[in-house]
Amino acid sequence: MSTLFILDIIGTFVFAVSGVAAAVERKFDLFGTIILAFVTAVGGGTLRDVLLGAKPVSWMNSDLHILVILCAIPVAFFFSKMLRKLRKTFLLFDTIGIGLFTILGIEKALSMGMSPIVSIMMGVVSAVFGGIIRDVLSNEVPFIFRKEIYAFACVSGAIIYLTLLQFNMAVDIAMIISVVVVIAIRLLAMRYAWSIPFVPYANRKK
Amino acid sequence: MSTLFILDIIGTFVFAVSGVAAAVERKFDLFGTIILAFVTAVGGGTLRDVLLGAKPVSWMNSDLHILVILCAIPVAFFFSKMLRKLRKTFLLFDTIGIGLFTILGIEKALSMGMSPIVSIMMGVVSAVFGGIIRDVLSNEVPFIFRKEIYAFACVSGAIIYLTLLQFNMAVDIAMIISVVVVIAIRLLAMRYAWSIPFVPYANRKK
Amino acid sequence: MSTLFILDIIGTFVFAVSGVAAAVERKFDLFGTIILAFVTAVGGGTLRDVLLGAKPVSWMNSDLHILVILCAIPVAFFFSKMLRKLRKTFLLFDTIGIGLFTILGIEKALSMGMSPIVSIMMGVVSAVFGGIIRDVLSNEVPFIFRKEIYAFACVSGAIIYLTLLQFNMAVDIAMIISVVVVIAIRLLAMRYAWSIPFVPYANRKK
Numbered sequence: 001m002s003t004l005f006i007l008d009i010i011g012t013f014v015f016a017v018s019g020v021a022a023a024v025e026r027k028f029d030l031f032g033t034i035i036l037a038f039v040t041a042v043g044g045g046t047l048r049d050v051l052l053g054a055k056p057v058s059w060m061n062s063d064l065h066i067l068v069i070l071c072a073i074p075v076a077f078f079f080s081k082m083l084r085k086l087r088k089t090f091l092l093f094d095t096i097g098i099g100l101f102t103i104l105g106i107e108k109a110l111s112m113g114m115s116p117i118v119s120i121m122m123g124v125v126s127a128v129f130g131g132i133i134r135d136v137l138s139n140e141v142p143f144i145f146r147k148e149i150y151a152f153a154c155v156s157g158a159i160i161y162l163t164l165l166q167f168n169m170a171v172d173i174a175m176i177i178s179v180v181v182v183i184a185i186r187l188l189a190m191r192y193a194w195s196i197p198f199v200p201y202a203n204r205k206k
Numbered sequence: 207m208s209t210l211f212i213l214d215i216i217g218t219f220v221f222a223v224s225g226v227a228a229a230v231e232r233k234f235d236l237f238g239t240i241i242l243a244f245v246t247a248v249g250g251g252t253l254r255d256v257l258l259g260a261k262p263v264s265w266m267n268s269d270l271h272i273l274v275i276l277c278a279i280p281v282a283f284f285f286s287k288m289l290r291k292l293r294k295t296f297l298l299f300d301t302i303g304i305g306l307f308t309i310l311g312i313e314k315a316l317s318m319g320m321s322p323i324v325s326i327m328m329g330v331v332s333a334v335f336g337g338i339i340r341d342v343l344s345n346e347v348p349f350i351f352r353k354e355i356y357a358f359a360c361v362s363g364a365i366i367y368l369t370l371l372q373f374n375m376a377v378d379i380a381m382i383i384s385v386v387v388v389i390a391i392r393l394l395a396m397r398y399a400w401s402i403p404f405v406p407y408a409n410r411k412k
Numbered sequence: 413m414s415t416l417f418i419l420d421i422i423g424t425f426v427f428a429v430s431g432v433a434a435a436v437e438r439k440f441d442l443f444g445t446i447i448l449a450f451v452t453a454v455g456g457g458t459l460r461d462v463l464l465g466a467k468p469v470s471w472m473n474s475d476l477h478i479l480v481i482l483c484a485i486p487v488a489f490f491f492s493k494m495l496r497k498l499r500k501t502f503l504l505f506d507t508i509g510i511g512l513f514t515i516l517g518i519e520k521a522l523s524m525g526m527s528p529i530v531s532i533m534m535g536v537v538s539a540v541f542g543g544i545i546r547d548v549l550s551n552e553v554p555f556i557f558r559k560e561i562y563a564f565a566c567v568s569g570a571i572i573y574l575t576l577l578q579f580n581m582a583v584d585i586a587m588i589i590s591v592v593v594v595i596a597i598r599l600l601a602m603r604y605a606w607s608i609p610f611v612p613y614a615n616r617k618k
Contacts, residue, residue, distance in 0.1 A: 023557075026553075026557075027558070028557045028558060029557065029558060031556060031557065031563035031564065032554070032556070032557025032558060035544075035557065036557075046463065050256055050462055050463075051252065051256075051262060051263050051266060052261075052262045052266075053259075053260070053261025053262045053263075053465075054465070055261075055464075055465025055467075056463060056464045056465045056524070056526070057463050057465075060463060060464070060526060060530050062527070063527050063529045063530065066529055066530070066533065112262070114262070114266060115268070115269050117269045117272055118266050118269065118272070121272065132241075132343070136342060136343060136345075136548060137544070137548060137553075137554060137557070138553065139345065139548075139551065139552060139553040140345060141232075141343075141344065141345040142238070142343060144237060144238065145229075145232075145234045145235065145237065145238025145241065145242075145343070146233070146234060146235060146238060151237035152237065256462055257458065257462075257468060257469050257472060258467075258468045258472075259465075259466070259467025259468045259469075261467075318468070320468070320472060321474070321475050323475045323478055324472050324475065324478070327478065338447075338549070342548060342549060342551075345551065346551060347438075347549075347550065347551040348444070348549060350443060350444065351435075351438075351440045351441065351443065351444025351447065351448075351549070352439070352440060352441060352444060357443035358443065
């Protein structure tokens with residue numbers, strides 16, 4: 001429980017930082033920036049909770065997530081120059097957040113009696129829909145639909161996590177292993193420019 | 207009940223196929239394609255369930271819908287060439303899905319104690335919001351807002367369905383009649399290029 | 413209660429008018445116009461209710477809101493020419509709606525046991541997300557993210573409202589004062605072209 005809680009706070013913080021960076025890039029004003037920070041940080045978990053019927057959505061049960069996000073905004077600015085130059089570091093944070101949220105989403109869905117397949121979906125939804133909603137609100141095609149393979153990283157981590165639990169591994173250790181796998185796949189994918197294109201029509205034309 | 211169930215599965219399948227086609231057209235990668243297949247297939251019903259407060263949303267109660275959608279993806283590719291050439295056949299499938307989902311949405315809303323007007327709205331939401339969310343995620347103005355009259359087909363089918371029930375017609379027969387009406391209106395509309403433009407300002411300018 | 417109810421109906425009406433105006437500007441057909449009227453009028457409150465877990469969302473408990481919105485559509489057309497020329501009057505209606513919905517959202521969240529911070533957020537969500545969803549469905553960057561300070565007006569009104577309640581002011585009077593504050597800030601902002609830009613990166617570049 002305690003591990004889940006800490007992961008949740010860290011994931012929320014790094015996603016909020018990522019939302020601020022996106023808002024600045026798109027020249028949003030202060031309000032737009034706050035909204036984008038919130039949507040990126042809690043959008044995936046909110047969609048998961050709404051689909052599961054959790055009432056109210058989890059981050060509204062206390063003020064903690066709100067305060068974490070509000071703190072992330074000035075931090076994002078303080079480190080803005082650094083974030084800009086260190087794009088890879090920024091993507092690392094983003095990747096950690098994705099790994100954490102995948103596991104959190106699975107745990108929540110399992111605890112609400114969902115099947116393993118639905119739980120994997122809820123893990124992926126938690127991890128990627130914050131970014132998807134961020135992109136939709138910014139009037140862009142979600143980045144993840146075109147160039148990213150981190151969804152593949154998410155799904156792999158989710159399946160590994162459920163498999164480890166099946167073999168009675170301790171939850172905390174299974175979590176750490178799965179998050180590390182998600183991060184490793186994503187970083188390797190970025191390093192070697194992996195991608196999973198989907199061009200069967202083009203192929204058939206030849 | 208059994209009829210409703212079969213309609214639901216067929217509708218889910220044809221909507222997923224329609225989502226795959228849209229994703230391919232937009233050059234999404236595998237993950238984007240899967241998301242678009244899901245969103246198109248279950249987006250309308252999900253929004254309906256979220257608005258009604260069904261917990262969790264209906265397709266998450268079993269793995270069946272997920273499996274139907276995952277099966278629709280390779281099928282959509284297998285028939286991709288055909289789908290491309292037979293655009294009308296494809297629109298026929300889409301239209302069948304719309305008719306089915308309208309009736310399903312009304313039934314669900316009525317069963318949860320909603321008024322006839324709210325139930326008609328929920329029928330239309332079930333039928334059209336999968337496509338609206340698909341278009342929003344693809345960064346496009348929803349097709350249905352500009353050139354389509356299938357919303358009119360939906361609403362007509364919904365009203366006919368409720369009227370037939372009022373006259374104590376058997377649910378199964380009322381359903382079949384209503385779905386056929388929806389399909390007929392849509393096909394006639396496509397054949398004769400019906401549309402309901404809305405240009406009162408332009409008219410007044412003259 | 414009665415005051416809240418009347419505010420709700422007025423707010424719904426003016427937001428629906430604003431949705432019709434947006435739809436006409438974007439050349440949507442009749443169905444697109446109806447959807448945009450609904451989304452603008454009840455979108456913010458719907459998101460608030462979904463996040464809070466209200467079941468079903470409040471406007472679906474009766475046909476009243478639906479009828480108000482359906483009435484607003486012809487009215488919006490009847491006054492369309494006037495609305496176009498009197499852009500400021502139109503913005504005034506919009507501002508009234510925003511003030512009303514902010515207070516309604518806070519009240520709903522407080523009544524469901526949310527913290528003051530969460531309640532302020534729910535007030536702002538009620539007030540601004542109708543317009544945000546309207547813009548997203550129209551494939552535009554939400555207006556409020558770039559050029560508007562009415563979010564600031566909302567937040568100010570929300571904080572004043574909660575402060576007045578803290579000092580045991582009667583709910584009705586606190587409401588009226590807060591709504592007037594929201595309207596005053598927005599109108600002053602428009603008059604003097606206030607804005608809260610957010611360009612720290614640009615500043616640092618110098």
